[in-house]
Amino acid sequence: MKEKGKNFIEAIIERDIAEGFPVEDLRFRFPPEPNGHLHIGHIKAIVLNFSLGKKYKAPVNLRFDDTNPTKEDARYLDEIKKDIKWLGYNWDKECYASDYFEQLYQWAHLLIDKGLAYVDSQNSDQIAFQKGSPSKPGIESKDRNRSIEENKRLFTQMREGRFRAGTYVLRARLSMESPNMLLRDPIIYRIIYSDHPKTKDRWCIYPMYDWTHGQSDYIEGISHSLCSLEFMPHRALYTIFLTAILPQKRDIPFQREFSRLNVAYSVTSKREIKKLISLGIVDGWDDPRLHTICALRRKGYTPDSLKRFVELAGVSKRRKVIGLELLEYCIREDLNRCAQRVMAVIRPVKLRIVNYLQNKKEPILIEKNPQNPNDGKQKVNFSDTLYIERTDFQENPTANFYRLSIGRQVRLKGAYIIKAESVIKDRDGRIIEIRCIYYPDSKSGMATDTSSTYKVKATIHWLSVDDAVDAKVQIFDRLLLEDDLEKLKETDFKKLINPDSKKVLPIKIEKSLTSAVEGEQFQFLRMGYFTADKGFSPRNLVFNKTATLRDSYKP
């Protein structure tokens, strides 16, 4: 059978293998910078690398790209590891670019020896100015032809901490005319006096990304270095540096780029997320309106649903935005399979059954999950006074509405068929109680063939008032009004925030739900999937809405 859906990265690897690359030498890595939490875009890179690892039985390293101590923080290290583990992946080695600082430093000396690097004493503005523009060649630095001896002396002194930050940088001596701006003598070392999470104060010069990544891949024996499209222009540097420092051209890993996952109405830039947090627009990195891994987890997305999403989204080099529907589909698919059904009423209105015995409690059995009959049934008490959804009753029903209304009947899930007779309203005309009668012979599961007699078009869920417990539900909507964050200037930032992105509603839940635990997931019958929020306890009954059910009812 022809293998379908193979993405272009896999195709490249297959081709390499076919051309003689030993399968056992395959090795991948996921290289996050510890400067924030992982988000949905990273999931793509994680899944891509780890599933390649799984497919070819190749190790996958976790490597922290920790070359900039001013932006990074040790606390993100654990968060990142936690998120990857939560997704269900185990890395082979836990590596740090900082482990290679000494080697990188030695290689830099080698580069100087080869006349391919020099110490520049100009400031950042001068260097930037001299770069020119894509269509205009740059100007060579006055220090470009410094002697090798002097370069080595200065570079050594940089490392020894003899200079203030910003006074010197080490630059690769490549080409000031290259159409690839990155090749116009890129800076590869800068002076930073800032404690590093791992190396503390041992270093005051730090290598730049381009001087670090390829070499790190090489040290770890990575065969295929996968990164997102924006690194494409860096590929030239990746190869140039590696060929410059290595004795022979064998075993050089290579970089391949794929398009990052852009999700509609989603903020994934760490900078923007930090801004949202500092402005108080969201509550933190795990605010369920965000698409960080911790936020998705808190909202109730499962690892399987997320992996499936990435898988369905595919891998390509096109820069496109994928809609939220697919994500929703994936979580519904997963939760439909495993979430227990419970009855909860989000917008309660009282319903009284006038011909049902007062104070009577009648146990009713309801399937925990119709997808898995083996899960068994749960017991709920039926009585004469219930809560139902306000939206399940219409005084003047529209044509396509077939739930409850005066003179009409519906089935109460798992119990009896009722007929609405009248409503009681408050002074403002708002319905406070719906009065019904029930048909004793219509009980769910009864042998009597009453279904045709009563002609019911809908089944609604309910909760006995006496058994209902007050709880809260948090309902989220898209955070952004505008799909394209880039379109708006900073000053307009607040204008693109959806003011109704979060609603907290008081709801009624079954008593049994009070013993749920944080992260436990349910289907509130007919209402959607909900997840017990972090900090959930009998004294803090808060659920997050994970996803809505599909609904073909169009009001």
Added chain:
RNA sequence: UGGCCCAUGGUGUAACUGGCAACACGUCUGAUUUUGGUUCAGAAGAGUCUAGGUUCGAUCCCUAGUGGGCCAACCA
């Protein structure tokens, strides 16, 4: 005015070394259903950015154009 990358139904991806476009989501029917859910059956919807070229034949190869993206941080 430079270089590189991309261009397929509404959306995201497929189509082996060229053989008249497939899958998923979404949409719409119908059946089943004690969730307007699930499941099942089916439908609509693109002639592959444009113009040339090569070829018996092009989504695929070539050229030019158009549109979009990336690159000029002591960020990664």
